[in-house]
Amino acid sequence: MLREQPPLLEVRGLKKAFGGLIAIDDVDLTIAERSVHAIIGPNGAGKTTAFNCITAFIKPTGGRITLAGTRLDGLPAHLIARHGIARTYQNVRLFPNMTAVENVLVGQHQRLHATFWEAIAGSGRFRREETEARARALHYLDFVGIPHRAAHLARNMPYGDQRRLEIARALVGGPRVLMLDEPAAGMNPTEGRALVDLIARVRDTLGVTVVLIEHHMRVVMAVAERITVFDRGAVLTEGTPAAIQADERVITAYLGRRSGKIAPAPAAPVLEAKIA
Amino acid sequence: MSFNAVTSSFKVARRRRSARTEALRTGGVAGAALVAFALIGAYAVMDKRHVVEGMLTLSQLAGLLMVFAAGYATGRDARAGSAAALANALLAGLIAGACLSLLVWLIAAVNLRATLIAASPMLARALSLGAPVASAQALFQLPLLGAAGALAGALVARLPGDARRAALSGLAAVVAAGLFRDVFASMLENMPDPTGPESEVFGPAGINSGAALVLFFLVAALSMVRGRLRRPARVPRSGMSRPAMVLLFAGVVLLPLVTNDFVAQVAMLVALYMLMGMGLNIELGLAGLVDLGFVAFFAVGAYTVALLCSTGPLAIADVSFWVALPVAVLLAAAAGMLFGLPVLRVRGDYLAMATLGLGEIIRVLVLSDWLAPHLGGSQGIIEIDHPRLFGYELKSPASLYYLALALSGVVAFVSYRLQHAKIGRAWLAMREDEDVAQALGIDPVASKLLAYTIGAAFAGAAGAVFAALIGSVYPHSFQLLVSINVLAILVIGGLGSLPGVLVGAIVLIGLPELLREFGEFRYLFYGIALVAMMHVRAEGLWPASHVREATNAA
Numbered sequence: 047m048l049r050e051q052p053p054l055l056e057v058r059g060l061k062k063a064f065g066g067l068i069a070i071d072d073v074d075l076t077i078a079e080r081s082v083h084a085i086i087g088p089n090g091a092g093k094t095t096a097f098n099c100i101t102a103f104i105k106p107t108g109g110r111i112t113l114a115g116t117r118l119d120g121l122p123a124h125l126i127a128r129h130g131i132a133r134t135y136q137n138v139r140l141f142p143n144m145t146a147v148e149n150v151l152v153g154q155h156q157r158l159h160a161t162f163w164e165a166i167a168g169s170g171r172f173r174r175e176e177t178e179a180r181a182r183a184l185h186y187l188d189f190v191g192i193p194h195r196a197a198h199l200a201r202n203m204p205y206g207d208q209r210r211l212e213i214a215r216a217l218v219g220g221p222r223v224l225m226l227d228e229p230a231a232g233m234n235p236t237e238g239r240a241l242v243d244l245i246a247r248v249r250d251t252l253g254v255t256v257v258l259i260e261h262h263m264r265v266v267m268a269v270a271e272r273i274t275v276f277d278r279g280a281v282l283t284e285g286t287p288a289a290i291q292a293d294e295r296v297i298t299a300y301l302g303r304r305s306g307k308i309a310p311a312p313a314a315p316v317l318e319a320k321i322a
Numbered sequence: 323m324s325f326n327a328v329t330s331s332f333k334v335a336r337r338r339r340s341a342r343t344e345a346l347r348t349g350g351v352a353g354a355a356l357v358a359f360a361l362i363g364a365y366a367v368m369d370k371r372h373v374v375e376g377m378l379t380l381s382q383l384a385g386l387l388m389v390f391a392a393g394y395a396t397g398r399d400a401r402a403g404s405a406a407a408l409a410n411a412l413l414a415g416l417i418a419g420a421c422l423s424l425l426v427w428l429i430a431a432v433n434l435r436a437t438l439i440a441a442s443p444m445l446a447r448a449l450s451l452g453a454p455v456a457s458a459q460a461l462f463q464l465p466l467l468g469a470a471g472a473l474a475g476a477l478v479a480r481l482p483g484d485a486r487r488a489a490l491s492g493l494a495a496v497v498a499a500g501l502f503r504d505v506f507a508s509m510l511e512n513m514p515d516p517t518g519p520e521s522e523v524f525g526p527a528g529i530n531s532g533a534a535l536v537l538f539f540l541v542a543a544l545s546m547v548r549g550r551l552r553r554p555a556r557v558p559r560s561g562m563s564r565p566a567m568v569l570l571f572a573g574v575v576l577l578p579l580v581t582n583d584f585v586a587q588v589a590m591l592v593a594l595y596m597l598m599g600m601g602l603n604i605e606l607g608l609a610g611l612v613d614l615g616f617v618a619f620f621a622v623g624a625y626t627v628a629l630l631c632s633t634g635p636l637a638i639a640d641v642s643f644w645v646a647l648p649v650a651v652l653l654a655a656a657a658g659m660l661f662g663l664p665v666l667r668v669r670g671d672y673l674a675m676a677t678l679g680l681g682e683i684i685r686v687l688v689l690s691d692w693l694a695p696h697l698g699g700s701q702g703i704i705e706i707d708h709p710r711l712f713g714y715e716l717k718s719p720a721s722l723y724y725l726a727l728a729l730s731g732v733v734a735f736v737s738y739r740l741q742h743a744k745i746g747r748a749w750l751a752m753r754e755d756e757d758v759a760q761a762l763g764i765d766p767v768a769s770k771l772l773a774y775t776i777g778a779a780f781a782g783a784a785g786a787v788f789a790a791l792i793g794s795v796y797p798h799s800f801q802l803l804v805s806i807n808v809l810a811i812l813v814i815g816g817l818g819s820l821p822g823v824l825v826g827a828i829v830l831i832g833l834p835e836l837l838r839e840f841g842e843f844r845y846l847f848y849g850i851a852l853v854a855m856m857h858v859r860a861e862g863l864w865p866a867s868h869v870r871e872a873t874n875a876a
Contacts, residue, residue, distance in 0.1 A: 101761055127763035141754035144747075152751040156763035158744045162772070165743035166736050172743065219763060 054079040054255050055100075055131075055223055060109030062095050069095040070279040073109070077223065082249055082256045084266045086290075087276030088300055093259045094136055096276070097227055101133050102126045113222065128156050132221035134212040136228050136259075142201035146192065146211050149200055150183035153215035157182075186214040190244060206237050213244070217252065224248060226258040230265045242268045267291070275299065341402040341410055349414030349472075352392035353421025356385055360425060360449065363440035364843050369448045373500030374534050375525030380837075381448070383497065385422070389415045389468045393475025404480055411476030412469045419468025422449060423461045430456030484549040492542035499537055500528040502836055508582035574727070578720035586719035588835040590791065593726035594784055595831045598804075599811045599823035600733045601780025606809070607818035607866070608746060609773035610753030611666070612674040614805050615681025618661070619654040619778035621800040622684065623785025626650035628703040628795045636696065636703050643709030647786045654782020655775050662774035666767055669756070681805055688797045702796035709790050722791045729787060733780050734820055740776070741820075749773055750818075807831070810848055814855055816862020825864045 057075040061068070070092035077083045085093050099106040102123040111119040113129055121129070132153075141149050158179060160172035187193050190210040195203055200211060209229060216224055226245075230238050242265055248254050260266045266273065266287070273290045275282040277299040283290070290296055339347070359365055359381075368381035378386075393411040402410060425441075426449045428434065434441035443455070450460035451467075478489045499506055507524040523533040578586035598620060605611045630639045630646035665676040688697050697703065709716045709725065716722055740746045748769045751759040760766050789795050807830065815826025830851070834844045855862070 103757065103761065122765075123757070123760040124763050124765045127761055133761060135758070139755055139758045141751050141758070143754060144750060148747060148750075152747050152759065152764075153762050155744060155748055160744070162740070162743075162745060165745065166739050168739060176743070215762070 053077060054114055055257070056110075056112045057096070057100065058110040058112075060096060060099055060111070061107045062092075062099055062104065063107045068279055070099070070276075073276075073279075073281055075274060075281070077255060077257055078272070080249060080253055080255055081271050082245060082258070082269050084270035084273045085257065085259045085276060086261070086263075086266060086273060087282070090278075091276035091299075092279040093276050094227055095279075097133065097225055097259065100126075101131055101225065127219065127221075130220070130222035131225065132216035132219055132223070133225040134209070134216055134227055134229060136231065138205070138208045138212055140200040140208055140212055140215070143199065145197055145199055146187060146195045146203065146214075147180065147183050147197065149211055149215050150186055150218050151179055153218040154179050154182065156219055182218060186218045187211070189217070189247070190214040191240070205232055209233070209241075210244070213248075217248065217254065221254060223255045223257060226256065226260075228259055228261060230260055230262040233262075235264070238262055238265050239268075241265060245269045341396075341399045341406065342413075344399060345396045345410035345414045346417065348392045348396050349417030350421075352388050352414065352418035352468075352472075355388050356418055356422045357425050359384065359388070360422065360445055361438055361440050362843070362846065364846075366440060366442070366445050366448055367842070372525065372528040373497065375528045375530045377531050378500075378528075380501070382451075383500070386467075386471045387497075389418050389471035390475040390478075392418055393472030394479045395475075396472065397476030397479030407480065408473060408476050411472045415469035415472025415475075416465045417468075418472065419465035422468070423464040426450060426456055426464070427461060484546060487549060488542040488545040491545040492538040492540075495541035496529065496534045496538050500534070503528050504836060505581055505585050508585060509580045511582070578723050583719050585836075586723050588832055590719050590723040590726055591835060592827045592832045593723055593730055594787060594791070595808065595811060595827045596730050596823055597726060597733055597784035597787065598781050598808045599815070599827055600730065600737050600820065601777040601784065602808050602812055603777075603818065603820070603823055604737060604740070604749075604780070605773050605777035606812055608741060608753065609749040609770055611770060611773060612670070613677045613774070613777065614674050614802070614809070615661075615677035615679070615684075616777070616781055616808055617800045617802065617804040618681045618684040619658055619781035620785040620788070620804060621688070621795075621797075622654045622657045622778075623650040623782030624789040624795045624799070625688070625697060625703070625785075626653050626782070627786040627789040628706050629697075631707045631790070632703050632705050633707060634703060634705040636698050640707075643707065643786075643790055647783065650786040651779045651782045654785065655779035657782075658775040658778025659771060661778075662771045666770045666774060678802070681802060685797050685800050688800075700797055702794055704794040706789050706793050706795070708793070716790070722787070725790070726784075726787050729783050733783065736776075737820060745769065745772065807848075810852060812862075814851060814863060816865035819862060819864050819866035822862050822864040822866070826862070829863065 053076045055075070055077040057073060060070060060073040060075075062070050073092070073096055075085075075096070085096070087093055095104070098104045099109070100111055100118075102118075102121060102125075106119060109119060110117065113131065116129060118126055118129060118131075141152065144152070158175050160169065160175050164172040184193065184196060187196055190213050192203075192207045192210050192214070195207055195211065200208065203211065213224075213226070213229070229245075230241050233241060245256055245258070246269060249256055258266075258270070270287055272284065273287055274284045275290060275293075275296050282295055282299055283293055285293070365381040365385075368384065369379045371380040372378065373380050373383045392414045396411040396414050397407050399407060399410070426446050429441050429443070429446040446455050449464070450456065451463060453460040453463065478486055478493075481489060503524050510523060523530060529537070577589050598616065601619075602613060602616050605613045605616075627643065627646045627650050629637060630641050630649060631637070631643055633640065661677075661680050665673060665680065668676055687693055689699055693699075714721075716725055748759065748764045751762070751764060752766060752769060756766055788799070792799075811823060811826035811830050813826075814829055815822030815824070830848065834847060
């Protein structure tokens with residue numbers, strides 16, 4: 047089931063402290079190339095903090111991050127993006143007053159090479175690039191399934207489409223790793239299934255490695271090849287979906303345990319029912 | 323981003339009251355506005371200017387427009403029936419007029435001049451409209467006039483769409499013709515017809531009453547015809563139609579030729595501010611950088627040209643303006659980059675504070691003992707050569723207007739191109755959400771610095787033209803007020819919109835210059851205009867396309 051690939055993204059000993067509060071401590075993550083890797087865990091476990099540290103949204107207190115052998119920790123966010131890590135946000139963060147196409151065009155920033163002067167002069171290369179960029183933007187809108195939204199303002203779009211647009215904007219820059227922060231939040235089961243399909247296509251057709259934080263267990267179990275479970279700022283365990291479903295500690299982490307008593311025997315359906 | 327937050331926070335939700343209460347309130351507000359208008363001295367000053375010759379002065383017109391607007395607002399209230407709405411408007415007008423009567427009576431009865439200088443017998447006489455001062459007739463005619471004005475407003479408001487539009491257009495045409503007599507009269511003067519119809523249409527101060535009547539019906543009829551023709555295809559269009567565009571363009575180009583030097587001078591000022599406005603538009607409108615020190619780069623451009631082109635003792639070279647202009651632009655850009663490096667790391671409101679300081683630094687530096695020997699201190703640099711083009715000296719306001727216009731054209735073109743390229747999108751994205759833009763690979767400091775540098779370069783070009791226009795530069799020309807003016811132009815016109823800059827410059831620079839009576843009340847007018855804009859049309863008179871779309875959709 048899990049294809050053996052060399053690790054693409056490696057995180058070692060990642061730590062983030064907000065003042066005296068340690069949000070994550072000594073987190074290790076190994077993401078294989080062309081895999082779909084889910085990160086789950088109860089609220090406040092530090093999943094999004096880990097995401098933010100990897101994408102340099104916030105500065106980690108310590109730890110090492112490498113992408114295909116290149117050190118990324120300490121680089122500013124725009125250089126991380128240029129190295130090939132793209133992301134979406136837990137609460138959708140589009141450019142609300144720009145149209146869908148414009149949002150996706152901004153996502154191509156690093157792909158366009160015409161200089162400032164070429165833009166003013168309207169050189170051949172500039173015009174060719176702009177035409178290509180527009181075509182590519184439409185292609186990616188089509189890829190995520192919202193071609194009809196091209197001319198709509200981002201803020202006037204329905205929530206589900208906004209999430210898709212955010213994915214298109216992240217993908218169009220040609221990243222190696224796509225990090226999705228709760229992509230299924232607020233989606234109904236039908237939309238969730240469509241999302242699973244989209245994530246699979248991102249990996250299979252575009253060859254992009256996907257890391258996602260997700261609470262919807264149906265989505266996680268359907269799409270992930272490997273799951274890392276966070277609890278209280280540290281990695282609790284990691285494994286295949288089947289192994290995670292069978293892991294007693296995971297259920298304890300989610301449901302809590304009365305002191306002194308031993309948690310009930312692990313049962314996958316229970317986990318799914320309680321969390322999904 | 324922070325600027326949007328500021329503008330939106332001004333929008334106040336209006337509570338619904340009954341139609342009658344609303345009318346009373348509207349009347350009270352109009353009355354208060356009238357009293358304030360009189361007490362700040364504007365009434366007495368503007369009373370000297372006739373809009374309709376021998377009939378209506380500017381201040382009377384302003385007063386009538388206030389009650390007309392109050393009546394119009396009351397008449398628009400859809401909850402009241404026609405008769406009730408008219409009665410309400412009548413009431414509102416009565417109240418507004420009564421407020422003014424009360425003021426006249428007070429002025430006549432009590433000496434208010436110790437605290438309110440404008441509350442003079444002259445004001446009382448002016449407000450008595452020819453009747454004996456503070457007589458019963460004088461006191462009664464004001465509420466009656468108010469009621470009549472408000473009734474007219476309500477009547478117009480109750481007219482069906484086409485007729486209403488026609489009446490308003492006619493009214494606007496008469497007011498515009500009267501107010502901008504200088505522009506139109508000089509146009510007629512320049513007509514080839516030797517007898518010149520000017521004497522019949524315009525008097526020495528305003529439009530003649532007969533001509534006003536003719537103009538009203540003419541424009542109203544035209545509006546009706548246009549409405550009829552438009553009727554079948556009433557689709558919302560974006561921007562202007564092609565003929566309108568061509569007409570506007572022709573008007574802009576021909577303006578100084580068909581009018582006189584005074585109008586050309588005003589047009590020149592408008593073009594100059596447009597140039598600066600487009601520079602700030604890159605910074606504020608696109609990249610969202612609130613820059614209150616914009617005048618600094620204007621000063622750098624002006625002083626560069628002054629030093630390079632002056633024939634006075636302070637000159638360091640004597641080169642042609644065409645050599646000095648690119649140097650001025652480059653130096654201003656360099657100054658922008660130099661200043662930008664330290665300040666652009668701060669965000670939002672803090673940036674406004676930091677740039678505010680920078681703007682003052684340049685002015686203080688020029689005045690300082692250190693630089694005064696080189697830059698002339700408060701004496702400034704004088705005797706700057708006018709630019710020459712093919713042996714022709716650009717000295718007249720019209721020729722300098724064309725210079726500024728040509729530069730504005732270039733700057734507008736560059737702005738347009740950049741706006742629709744990768745860097746322009748990056749600026750917009752930064753304005754919307756800086757963190758997300760950075761996560762998409764946009765270097766925030768580099769792109770902000772570029773916006774700041776380009777804005778500074780445009781301001782430098784404006785400064786260069788300014789120096790050539792005035793022929794001398796003084797530090798007092800580079801006050802904070804210039805930065806504020808440019809900022810206000812953008813806000814009024816619409817942030818991030820190129821045509822908006824033109825509209826803003828015409829409204830804020832052109833109109834007050836043409837209405838010389840406004841002179842001392844200019845900044846009051848700015849304040850009112852800004853507050854009113856924030857309430858009524860926070861997106862600007864000619865908003866950028868994306869904002870327009872958003873407001874239409876909302």
